[in-house]
Amino acid sequence: MDPISLIIAIPDRSRRRRVVQSIGSSPHIRIMAETPDLMTTFAEVEERQPLAVLIDGSLARAPEFEVMRALFAALDVRWIVISDAPDTGSRIAASPWGRTSDLFAVAADIAAEPLIDHLRSVTRTARRNGRAEPPKAPAIPRSDEAHDRRRSKRFVLIGASTGGVDALLTVLSTFPADCPPTFIVQHTGGGFGESLTRLLDRQCQARVRPARHGDHVTHGEVVVAAGSRAHMRLAGGKPMRITLEPGTPISGHMPSVDAMFDSAIPGAKRVVAALLTGMGRDGAAGLLALRDAGATTIAQDEATSTVYGMPRAAVELGAAMHSLPLPRIGPEILRTCREAPSETNRRLATR
Known part of the structure; x- marks a missing residue:
């Protein structure tokens, strides 16, 4: 099986580097990009279309994340939030990863091996080949009078x-x-x-x-x-x-x-x-x-x-x-x- 293409979105540079170093050498993971904010993450996801995004909970709680979450769903991208708070399954913004089955949370102190296993598990049913571009309907010819x-x-x-x-x-x-x-x-x-x-x-x-x-x-x-x-x-x-x-x-x-x-x-x-x-x-x-x-x-x-x-x-x-x-x-x-x-x-x- 091909390695999991992954983007890591964490604002704190030191924390981001620790995560990269802990899982980046695994043959099951291919890190495509590291991003510090939502705008950069959105652009990278839209361009590179990874299988998964590992994202900090502070970014996932931002109101603007709603747009990114819809992009993830459209492209069949799994996302995993690094959370300091437990997953309550709530629909409110404080726990957005509890809303639907395509959203997953892991503890902030999770070790590398279980994190990799989790990534492999949640991406098992994701697309594996090609870019997930849904077909656009053919353009309608210019109408006559x-x-x-x-x-x-x-x-x-x-x-x-x-x-x-x-x-x-x-x-x-x-x-x-x-x-x-x-x-x-x-x-x-x-x-x-x-x-x-x-x-x-x-x-x-x-x-x-x-x-x-x-x-x-x-x-x-x-x-x-x-x-x-x-x-x-x-x-x-x-x-x-x-x-x-x-x-x-x-x-x-x-x-x-x-x-x-x-x-x-x-x-x-x-x-x-x-x-x-x-x-x-x-x-x-x-x-x-x-x-x-x-x-x-x-x-x-x-x-x-x-x-x-x-x-x-x-x-x-x-x-x-x-x-x-x-x-x-x-x-x-x-x-x-x-x-x-x-x-x-x-x-x-x-x-």
Whole structure:
């Protein structure tokens, strides 16, 4: 069996070197890189695609690790956290390695031999050959004018925070390559917006790209505002144009979901808006304003939310027409986009 390709991510250089020296000479291990922080680790994992990452618990507890964890899952990379705290199996951020079966913890004082055995065990079912690039759908040819007229006139708004990376992957995985224009605000740490966008683009049929000031967004395109110091607002036009506006946080965040939702009120009758898992209240007031102006609005339900904060606030305000489990949100968005507003109103009235 080939040796396990491994990246070691530990901020403290002395500690990192001790781990490298203790396991680096093993014929079962091939150390591909040593990294001191999350940004460097993400870049190395994305480029080298190791079988496993040995990561310090302090890095794994950072909020930005959510983006990296989704990358690991997409690439079938196992990760092992060096933990000074016991694994509680909790869903909270203090113990992220207790959430799912692809995450593993080892004690900080583990010896070299049991650590190597553990690495061999958890990577046994991981990919062993080639790069784990999922196939992208073939590009849809440029539509003719008649097809353009048959396209939905609606557009999609999505807001998310804690747990939102996995939620976005679930929703966007249902979108076809020629999906309605889609605009996303995801709360994440500074500098991780580009990484998140690349991750979503790798996993989705539609083209996913970062929000840029003045860009126009049309069918088959998803734009993401994340980790930036500006609010994304919709500025109208055909196709829809976006602006990025510096300022102060709204609802405690920048970019803010409320800012995006509020900017879409003039076109609310064409809007399908969803508020996904997240801490706090960002997006709830904006979702209510959109609903009052004629938009179709959706909130993720409590059972499937990592943190039922933002969706709960929306439900309590009466902002959500639907409270849906995560797997149903993508199909509901697409079904609504295929309907004329009058058809949606009739369908809701019969429920």
